Amino acid sequence: MKNALMAGALALLLPVIAAAGEYSLTVDRVMIDTGDFVKEGIGYNGASPGPVLRFKEGESVTINVTNNLDEPTSIHWHGLILPFEQDGVPGISFEGIQPGETFTYEFPIVQSGTYWFHSHSGFQEPNGAYGAIVIEPEGREPFRYDRDYVVQLTDKHPHDANRVMRNLKMMPDYYNRQQQTVGDFFADISKHGFMTALQDRLAWGDMRMMKADVEDVQGFTGLINGKGPEQNWTGVFEPGERIRLRFINSSAMAYFDIRIPGLEMTVVQADGNNVQPVTVDEFRIGVAETYDVIVRPKTAEAYTIFAESMGRSGYARATLAPEEGMQGPVPELREAPLLTMADMGGMHGMADGDMATRDGAEDMDHGNMSQGSMEQASMNGSSGMAADAGTTMARMDHSGMDHGAMIMAEGGASDPFYAEGSGLVPVAANGGKFLSYSDLRAQKPLYEEREPTREIELRLTGNMERYTWSIDGVKYEDAEPLKLQYGERVRFKFVNETMMTHPMHLHGMWSILDVGAGEWNPVKHTVSVQPGTTVYMETEVDAPGQWAFHCHLSYHAASGMFRKVVVEGGPDQGNTAGVEVANDGGDA
């Protein structure tokens, strides 16, 4: 009788046990060997990257995180929808995890797909504190594959991230190896004529930036799943199989252009959400984004996964092969792109910057601007810059302009998510299809389509000379939190007035990227905003509490391109007044 009772009790408990995964992570000092150098860093369970956490949609997870460091730490579950106290941002979600402490995260898994996790404390993430999350869906997926691999990229730098930040503050071009030389200048003269080359150069000088500022931290080794190009991470396959590759960009700063020569890739997921499949030859992955692709190698040969950084200052490389040890040809790095005048954010009076209607070509007709005008609209004084630039443009005499005198991007590639004439527009190495944001469509709309209740404009601003990055010209320490009301649908308007690409990441709520597809707009957690462009995204404010919202480039976030978002109201608490978390600055 007693036994029967026990068995009954156990049977009752079983489903609960089955639906709750328990995981343990230790945060450790580790050595990271890239093949080019060995560097002390931070990892999980003794390694960097940490383990792949495999969750199942519908389960509740308990994750015990033990801090073996001599400094506080934290783990942020990037892209996961969860109660804000579990989001892992010190100073916003919780107090952080003190040295020696074990913190227990507990939250339900309400989604599926490919995500990642990383420390949100100091520069622990660029120093190696990251790992992957794979969530198996409850139902079947809208695609098929025979095996899957996580392909997690990072830009491992030989310098400790704190040192990188100090050097950037001291000398913003410290890590810029692509600077234009006197030789380049003479090459420009012979190509474009003396006055044009000179004016182009003077204009860039006034911007406090250089044409080669695509990447402000160079000198890294690209890693895939912790392996450098020579260490060659390899995923094995049988010819004819479909392989799902879960690309995650866990870099501090580097965007990667990814291709697998000889294979087309069918993109089926972006940022963990299924998209209508689109077959491409190459795609660009922003910092913190994920893309899942399906490839089908039909022959028993080695294929190279080649990931060049956007500024071509480094690359990551891995291999798909029928067996370990095989190698495919490794392509050469392509020539580094140069920014053009079109990439000068805010320079063109972008107040009309609506993606759908903006005529970038017209903007560029302002071509041969006088140097005096450039000065008035220089990158200094980040606040109110759009207005300044607009006024400057209005005062200009357009009549005497020499169209086409400005050194422009050649080749004419275009993408609606890049400024017209931008030097950054990606082109597939084989001349084929390069994925654009405008190709992304939700496989299944997540929310019902409705009009946004209001629009919030956020200008992405910065001063390269002092290496300060900000939103609306105000850095995090000096900014009021951004207040949203529970239940509203906010339309965010990002206006990039800088010359760098910013991957904007809102925690806790989805970012519905406006690609002009209405209810089929793709749902993301990180949205890249290219220089000189305006990008819109909408957010259903459905998660009470307080959240981080920031540029995911480590050194930009740390320099102030960061906001706290407070969602007021909501089903359980009514307000967030009871939240006892010090506002001492969420760490990037």
Next chain:
Amino acid sequence: MNASKLFVAAAAMSMTATTFAAGSHGGGHGSSIGEPGNAGDVSRTIQVEMHDNYYEPEAIEVTRGETVRFMIENKGRLVHEFNIGTPDMHEAHRDEMKMMVEHGVIQGGKLNEDMMNMDMGNGHTMKHDDPNSVLLEPGQKKEIIWTFSSKTNMEFACNIPGHYQSGMYGDVNFDSAADTQARAD
């Protein structure tokens, strides 16, 4: 979009349709996919549901010489195709489907019937009316009667861009026991 582009597209489509017809009626090549069947010869009906983006079922069993009625229903929110052919035929057809998407004939969950039926001159249209396939909007149902005259490497597939590549296909398996029997006869 302009009319001349559309015309090129239509011409390209009818061209491959002709190639296909030659293939299917050539006979004796050993790679014939079979031919449209007569309702009177139908031995059984197979229900095929099209979802976003997969079939149910994902494999069917047929016997050489058998005539099957396929009842095909699109239960998804996107346009899908059910097309019987060899992997090579599907690959060739994917270029045509890509063109149909690029020209706005297929728009996510909608088919632009007017554009499909538009006379592009010389009697060319972008109609999708090959007897071995149907192209359905969400909620639509259609049938195909097909006779599997000889055993060959076949798949049923949706060739809308990205769908086949992400796994929207199924295997046509020939019943080998029945085949052995047929040879013995």
